[in-house]
Amino acid sequence: MNTPTTYRLKTQKLAIILVAVILIGSLAGHIFWSLTRQACFQYVHHVLEKKYFNDTLILSHSSDTNVADLVWLSDNELQYKGRMFDVKQKL
Known part of the structure; x- marks a missing residue:
């Protein structure tokens, strides 16, 4: 119980x-x-x-870069092959 x-x-x-x-x-x-x-x-x-x-793009003067693909939009922006890049440093 x-x-x-x-x-x-x-x-x-x-x-x-x-x-x-x-x-x-x-x-x-x-x-x-x-x-x-x-x-x-x-x-x-x-x-x-x-x-x-x-998104890092390195272009040098001696590279085989097609200049027609490179478009400067402003002093610190460019377009390369349809992609936008900010310019951080110019050498």
Whole structure:
């Protein structure tokens, strides 16, 4: 027969198990979120670094650059083969 004390112990045991499961789930979710956020940050950083590298244009006087493809739009902007570039440095 269930006495009030036995019922209370079962209820407390279930409450402790429920709290433990919630804490473990929260910790697992936090770890998953942290790893996902770090992976996304590294991916975006890599993509932006690659994009900035692809937007670098180096033209020299001795290169075989077709001058018709090069259009100066202003003192610090030029268009080369349909792509826009900012002039950072002139040598």
